[in-house]
């Protein structure tokens with residue numbers, strides 16, 4: 105079985121991969137920009153698209169893998185990696201004249217340059233997927249493939265226009281019946297693909313093609329572009345170094361793992377669902393149609409294809425999606441935020457009921473939940489005409505799914521529990537409090553504490569032998585948790601109005617490994633005050649042990665002596681700095697404290713944190729599903745922070761397992777004062793607390 109390892113090597117490896125993905129994201133976004141501004145052009149057919157293939161001229165004639173000879177004719181399309189041309193069969197041949205099939209007079213030739221990112225390890229990854237799926241329901245057949253000169257060439261059945269072309273050529277409209285037929289057929293195509301263990305990963309109107317016009321297949325729907333897995337390829341220059349660093353050829357396997365899990369939801373050797381993971385800097389797909397989970401960097405699974413299909417259908421029906429038109433560097437974040445904030449009712453306000461129901465079903469699917477394809481198909485039965493022969497799109501494939509339909513829906517309806525809806529379109533903020541099992545100890549909390557009252561509580565706590573274990577802020581008032589069991593020997597704190605709000609750059613500071621070495625830091629005048637204070641404390645062997653930020657920009661930094669930390673580094677940034685965290689993970693740092701002030705994040709990472717692995721769950725609401733999955737794998741929440749938009753939870757695996765691993769979390773609209781006492785009665789103590797966005 106291919107498993108993701110929990111070694112630092114894995115982090116490094118995936119980070120390199122993520123670098124590639126960020127590159128790909130730009131491609132996807134660029135395409136969307138073209139799409140958004142031009143309005144009349146398909147994302148795959150943007151002006152200047154020809155430039156990319158200019159590394160080497162395409163051959164005039166092609167013959168690969170025992171195929172007949174083809175002459176290149178008109179260009180059919182172009183994507184991020186490949187160029188597709190009509191190939192006309194020429195010359196003496198033993199092949200019978202066929203319309204389709206291996207002897208077809210006209211074929212589609214897909215060229216991919218050997219230096220393309222999809223070909224770092226040899227033939228494009230898409231070839232493997234076509235080997236497994238080609239010719240199955242809704243997937244075109246590939247007849248020959250091989251390399252000619254600088255290009256990998258795939259000879260496949262010629263198809264017709266894409267759904268985007270049809271929509272575009274029909275004044276940006278499509279009839280309800282047509283879209284309902286597309287829904288039925290597309291769900292059945294995805295069902296077939298998923299049943300073979302694959303997910304597509306880039307479902308969008310441009311990737312659904314009809315059969316060639318004026319042929320018996322002109323109303324048949326096909327799904328193309330099966331090569332999304334290639335996006336996880338690493339660039340050639342990082343491969344050798346990464347491969348050999350751990351000095352074992354087995355180190356190929358994590359690469360294969362991150363490669364394969366991109367397009368398979370089911371592990372081919374074990375038959376199990378692939379493991380859940382979230383890497384917030386990884387994005388696969390096309391911004392406009394991507395699922396929210398894909399935006400957030402979660403491992404792709406069947407639900408993502410269905411969510412993208414839902415957006416595809418609504419786009420074809422309404423001609424526009426509510427998150428179109430965002431531009432700039434922050435586009436992915438803004439689009440994702442808008443998707444989260446758009447309820448199925450709002451998204452489908454001008455669409456017939458079945459479309460809304462479909463959206464509702466698919467956005468509520470769990471990571472490894474088996475979609476009920478038959479039920480989704482049956483939603484659209486009432487819209488399409490009763491006679492399948494005169495439907496605008498052939499829905500034959502769906503009949504096979506439909507055979508099981510009656511039975512399935514009945515069983516399903518009996519068993520089905522009402523589901524909690526995840527996307528209500530109504531943002532709200534709450535307290536998140538995390539409780540750990542501990543040996544009985546004294547813990548004290550204060551909340552709604554104004555700046556002026558802070559010192560009094562802290563001094564009293566110190567007198568009673570308590571030190572601050574965590575801090576948080578709500579409505580510019582502080583919450584303070586003080587414990588007897590921190591193991592700290594001394595503590596200092598700094599209340600500052602200059603910590604977060606004036607900083608307009610990302611910056612970081614390092615403590616020296618020993619007190620004599622020089623600091624390596626960047627200075628920004630507005631930050632000097634707190635920065636200098638922190639550095640002074642670092643000199644005296646105090647380390648940041650808790651941090652909170654208020655909406656008015658002020659901050660509370662608590663530094664303690666007697667921590668196990670060896671070195672510390674922190675960063676303040678406008679968006680969640682996952683890339684930086686990733687980099688620091690590779691250097692042996694782990695997140696030990698987090699805070700937000702307005703929409704800014706402050707992250708503290710430490711060496712010697714006592715963790716063997718760490719992950720981040722980032723979402724526009726409380727990421728319950730991810731947390732439960734992580735808990736099951738031995739992770740426990742160690743830091744929390746939330747802005748008005750997002751909540752981030754850091755989960756870690758401790759090097760030394762506590763005797764009792766119990767951890768509970770609460771979300772409450774008011775500070776959980778009564779609940780805390782109930783938890784204490786069970787020897788559960790507050791380990792982390794924050795206030796911010798947790799419901800949507």
Ligand SMILES: Nc1ncnc2c1ncn2[C@@H]1O[C@H](COP(=O)(O)OP(=O)(O)OP(=O)(O)O)[C@@H](O)[C@H]1O
Nearest residue numbers: 148180181182183184185186188212261262263329
């Ligand atoms: N078999 C085919 N017959 C006709 N046209 C095709 C065929 N395959 C692909 N095309 C056209 O070429 C375009 C690009 O193909 P495809 O999506 O496979 O390329 P890609 O480079 O892998 O794309 P992407 O950038 O989305 O990954 C399609 O949108 C479609 O217009």
